[in-house]
Amino acid sequence: MRPLNGRPLIRKSATEPRWYEITLESLVLSRRRMTGMLAGTAAAAMLPGSAAAGLQSDDTLTPEGLVTAYNNFYEFGLDKTDPAENAHQLTTSPWTVEIAGEAKKTGTFSIEDVLKGIAVEERIYRFRCVEAWSMVVPWMGVPLAKVLAKFEPTGNAKYVEFTTLKRPKEMPGQRAFGAGIEWPYVEGLRMDEAMHPLVIMVTGLYGKPLPKQNGAPWRLMVPWKYGFKSGKSIVKIRFTERQPRTSWNVLAPNEYGFFANVNPAVDHPRWSQARERRLPSTLFAPNWRETLPFNGYADEVASLYSGMDLRRFY
Numbered sequence: 001m002r003p004l005n006g007r008p009l010i011r012k013s014a015t016e017p018r019w020y021e022i023t024l025e026s027l028v029l030s031r032r033r034m035t036g037m038l039a040g041t042a043a044a045a046m047l048p049g050s051a052a053a054g055l056q057s058d059d060t061l062t063p064e065g066l067v068t069a070y071n072n073f074y075e076f077g078l079d080k081t082d083p084a085e086n087a088h089q090l091t092t093s094p095w096t097v098e099i100a101g102e103a104k105k106t107g108t109f110s111i112e113d114v115l116k117g118i119a120v121e122e123r124i125y126r127f128r129c130v131e132a133w134s135m136v137v138p139w140m141g142v143p144l145a146k147v148l149a150k151f152e153p154t155g156n157a158k159y160v161e162f163t164t165l166k167r168p169k170e171m172p173g174q175r176a177f178g179a180g181i182e183w184p185y186v187e188g189l190r191m192d193e194a195m196h197p198l199v200i201m202v203t204g205l206y207g208k209p210l211p212k213q214n215g216a217p218w219r220l221m222v223p224w225k226y227g228f229k230s231g232k233s234i235v236k237i238r239f240t241e242r243q244p245r246t247s248w249n250v251l252a253p254n255e256y257g258f259f260a261n262v263n264p265a266v267d268h269p270r271w272s273q274a275r276e277r278r279l280p281s282t283l284f285a286p287n288w289r290e291t292l293p294f295n296g297y298a299d300e301v302a303s304l305y306s307g308m309d310l311r312r313f314y
């Protein structure tokens with residue numbers, strides 16, 4: 001078990017501790033290690049991996065009530081409280097997923113069929129919005145790589161495109177004027193990014209089915225990228241040879257790149273990305289933190305971008 005360094009937190013059997021037990025235990029252990037109490041002892045060898053990678057010793061879980069009340073989901077409105085207020089209008093069952101493009105198996109499948117046979121895992125990831133707030137959330141989901149492999153992508157599949165539901169009748173934000181986004185919301189990853197083991201399709205959080213405001217019945221989760229890459233309520237996955245157009249990049253290409261890797265050294269044109277407000281964050285206790293390269297997952301993913309100028313490819 002190495003839950004606090006950005007590696008997957010997986011409960012392998014019922015006898016293993018649940019995530020909250022692991023978290024508390026590991027927080028205590030890594031804190032002790034940071035203060036040198038266990039340095040050089042045999043016990044140090046048994047500690048979770050480097051406390052510097054992924055989650056940090058002072059990371060704590062963002063309360064469930066905040067994770068489900070402070071959201072970006074423009075299909076339901078522009079305010080942070082709109083999704084929680086409006087998402088109940090969304091019908092998430094039945095839910096079909098269209099698989100298209102460069103793969104041997106394409107067509108329309110029920111989400112149950114898409115997920116069948118893939119074990120759901122619990123993982124604690126930090127998650128950072130481009131608006132400079134962040135959270136630590138116990139997500140539940142399936143590795144995207146396992147989902148994609150089912151459809152046998154061909155050698156021409158260089159990118160994966162993810163499309164959100166477009167259903168204005170149930171999504172008031174799609175009827176309103178204001179976001180500027182072209183519906184449906186589209187995001188994409190390079191194939192090697194999509195196949196990285198840190199990437200999951202989320203189906204739950206805090207041990208419960210995924211709330212609609214967080215992207216039910218399933219949503220993407222790419223922990224080293226800004227939040228907008230992690231599209232919600234996905235209805236279509238398309239394998240492509242060319243880099244897909246993505247909603248935010250089309251809307252403001254100088255502000256939102258295709259890669260969108262969390263990078264404290266590259267400011268957004270209108271604000272700094274060097275720091276983030278870790279939720280809960282209030283006016284009097286804003287809880288500012290330094291933002292880490294790749295959101296703290298550099299050890300795991302930096303090699304995907306070797307040789308790339310990350311200032312140009314933001």
Ligand SMILES: Nc1nc2c(c(=O)[nH]1)N[C@H]1C(S)=C(S)[C@@H](COP(=O)(O)O)O[C@H]1N2
Nearest residue numbers: 071072073074129164185227228230231232
């Ligand atoms: N379909 C869709 N997916 C989306 C968005 C959206 O507006 N529509 N917002 C993105 C942004 S900007 C963020 S920060 C995260 C927020 O996820 P959360 O509400 O679960 O924290 O969802 C992302 N996925």
Ligand SMILES: [Mo]
Nearest residue numbers: 129130227228
């Ligand atoms: Mo975001």
